[in-house]
Amino acid sequence: MDALEILNFLHHEAHLLDAGKFNAWLELLTDDIRYRVPVRVTREREHGPGIIDHMSHYEEDRYSLEMRIKRLETEAAWAEDPPSRTRHFVTNVRVEPIDDRHVRVYSNLLLFRSRGDSPNFDLLSAERVDVLRRTDGGWKLAAREVVLDVSTVPTHNLAILF
Amino acid sequence: MTIYAQSRSGGEGTHLLEEARRQLAVGELPGAIYHDPEIFELEMEKIFARAWVYLAHESEIPNAGDYVVRYIGRDSFILIRDENGNVRAHFNMCRHRGMQVCRSEMGNASHFRCPYHGWTYRNDGTLVGVPAGKEAYGDRLNKEAWGLIPIPRLDQYNGMIFGSLDPKAPSLDEWLGDMKWYLDLFTRRSAAGLEVIGAPHRWMIDADWKLGADNFVGDAYHTLMTHRSMVELGLAPRDPQFAMYGEHVHIPGKGHGLGMIGAPPNIPLPPFWGYPEEIVRSLKENYPSEAHVRVAEKLNFVHGTVFPNLSILNVMIGRDHVHPPTPMLTFRLWHPIAPGKMEVWSWFLVEKDAPEWFKEQSRLTYLRTFGTSGVFEQDDAEMWRGITRAAGGEMARRNRMNYQMGMDHLAPDPNWPGPGVAYPLDYAEANQRNFYALWLEMLEA
Numbered sequence: 001m002d003a004l005e006i007l008n009f010l011h012h013e014a015h016l017l018d019a020g021k022f023n024a025w026l027e028l029l030t031d032d033i034r035y036r037v038p039v040r041v042t043r044e045r046e047h048g049p050g051i052i053d054h055m056s057h058y059e060e061d062r063y064s065l066e067m068r069i070k071r072l073e074t075e076a077a078w079a080e081d082p083p084s085r086t087r088h089f090v091t092n093v094r095v096e097p098i099d100d101r102h103v104r105v106y107s108n109l110l111l112f113r114s115r116g117d118s119p120n121f122d123l124l125s126a127e128r129v130d131v132l133r134r135t136d137g138g139w140k141l142a143a144r145e146v147v148l149d150v151s152t153v154p155t156h157n158l159a160i161l162f
Numbered sequence: 163m164t165i166y167a168q169s170r171s172g173g174e175g176t177h178l179l180e181e182a183r184r185q186l187a188v189g190e191l192p193g194a195i196y197h198d199p200e201i202f203e204l205e206m207e208k209i210f211a212r213a214w215v216y217l218a219h220e221s222e223i224p225n226a227g228d229y230v231v232r233y234i235g236r237d238s239f240i241l242i243r244d245e246n247g248n249v250r251a252h253f254n255m256c257r258h259r260g261m262q263v264c265r266s267e268m269g270n271a272s273h274f275r276c277p278y279h280g281w282t283y284r285n286d287g288t289l290v291g292v293p294a295g296k297e298a299y300g301d302r303l304n305k306e307a308w309g310l311i312p313i314p315r316l317d318q319y320n321g322m323i324f325g326s327l328d329p330k331a332p333s334l335d336e337w338l339g340d341m342k343w344y345l346d347l348f349t350r351r352s353a354a355g356l357e358v359i360g361a362p363h364r365w366m367i368d369a370d371w372k373l374g375a376d377n378f379v380g381d382a383y384h385t386l387m388t389h390r391s392m393v394e395l396g397l398a399p400r401d402p403q404f405a406m407y408g409e410h411v412h413i414p415g416k417g418h419g420l421g422m423i424g425a426p427p428n429i430p431l432p433p434f435w436g437y438p439e440e441i442v443r444s445l446k447e448n449y450p451s452e453a454h455v456r457v458a459e460k461l462n463f464v465h466g467t468v469f470p471n472l473s474i475l476n477v478m479i480g481r482d483h484v485h486p487p488t489p490m491l492t493f494r495l496w497h498p499i500a501p502g503k504m505e506v507w508s509w510f511l512v513e514k515d516a517p518e519w520f521k522e523q524s525r526l527t528y529l530r531t532f533g534t535s536g537v538f539e540q541d542d543a544e545m546w547r548g549i550t551r552a553a554g555g556e557m558a559r560r561n562r563m564n565y566q567m568g569m570d571h572l573a574p575d576p577n578w579p580g581p582g583v584a585y586p587l588d589y590a591e592a593n594q595r596n597f598y599a600l601w602l603e604m605l606e607a
Contacts, residue, residue, distance in 0.1 A: 037535075039360060039361055039362075039363060041266075041267040041268055041361050042265070042266045042267045043266050043267070043268070043269060044266055044269070047266075047269065050267075052360045052361045053360065054359050054360035054525070055359060055360025055361055055362075055363070055510065055525075055529070056360075056529060057363065057529070057533070057534045057535050058529075058535050059526060059529055059530075060530075063482040063483070063484045063485070064481065064482040064526075064530050066482070066483070067395060067397075067482040067483045067484075067530075067537065068537060070395055070483060071391045071392070071395060071537055074390070074391040074394045074395070076387075076390035076391040076394065077391045077541070078388065078391075078541045078544045078545070079540035079541045079543065079544045080540075118551075151267065151364065152364040152365060152366060152505060153363075153364065153365035153366065153534050154365075154366050155365070155366070156365070156366065156367040156368060156369070156543045156544070156547055157365070157367075157534060157535065157536075157539065157540035157543040157544070158365075158534045158535035158540070159535070159540040
């Protein structure tokens, strides 16, 4: 397992998202991709991180992610046209082997978003837990769970990907 | 200096209301009502402190001790099922020094102990423990008089729990009035009732709460432009006339309203929103009247608002561009936070006794189309934000918003079997005018 390859994968992926190259981003996903951002609630410490099992901000497969990207290609995706300016800051990367073909990759994400000429911006902080698969075409993202560090989401929509 | 003081005092808000009163009579409203600090304060005091406001669905707190923390305006309440099975709502503020006695959003508790000085309340609100009661209070504190303050009014309709801060508010029954007939369409499809899955989506929009309520009460018109991307992907109706095959219904004097759209005559959409046969069989047994069955049979898209800030959407829609449409139901609250700022609470609900495969498909349909990341709702948020930003300036006071759609040329539908005032198409703004008529009446009262 080459940790540098994994790091490069994550940085390349972040670049594609921030540059709006969403079709190229789709190419990094396996056909059986599972992409989930669960809803969180505030609970006492004894109840753990407050992750809601049955409701998510995102719960996607290949079809639904393609639908979201196709939407952005229409001339009427008002929520992201004009586009947000985003920056995916990917840090604290840890890689764990799973089997010959798979690794689990933990990373911290700080996602900056600004829109229009407003000087205000939104920040979303999260931990991502990914499963990457080694394929003939290089590493691909097979699963991602994004655990947001908020209960109430502080941005007006999640028209952006983590 | 005096001139400036005068132009801003005496209540710009009040002036705006007078202007709104004059304009609404001719189907117009001043643009500034969406972003005005004085209007917002008046709304808190005159509407949110008096109206019946939606708090929760009973399925969110099924067992003794289950609670959720919910809001009316700026006040927080612990909504809890006590040990006797009664639903109660306690004002979330300790009687001693005012600390929040509950700081989590949901859970199960037999007691709440205030973290400041340790006053402890049973989940029915009774104060049962005061540290050093003997030493500090000489056993003279009358604990019975210092329980958590109950919400002034609490009631429910078909599992929908509402509260009001006004002890003199009319009954919930009266508040909902003829809207109950329409709520039955969503809430009485099965004897088992609805259940909330998971927890609500909660997110912030720099937009006025009324824009959400206004959109859902009667606005099918925006679908083709705001949601044009989804029309292009085949998730929204392609026919620009789709809302002509609908009904535009409002409850006069109550502010409530809804739009109910069916399939165009030449498009073979399935009856009853395309619900699976188990639910269709069940709704035929459980609907309170034959008219409900007749109305529901034709429906595919239904949107509505219960005044002031609860909206309902029950639509048949695709979960992506590949799969066939599935019906889904969402309740949502446009919770006012500050002038030009709201928090959206959005719940997904489904019949408790629906087949598991259907619950799952319906849930995925909901969260990909509405809610925080929904491909429909994300464009709505962009509109409401843009309006609110434009409404914050001086010119917005002069810009009259047009609410005249259908104002002079529509006649009520004599054949509509439900209550309220109905028009035989869903391209109209009678519902919006009815919504703002009560809004204005309450603000001026």
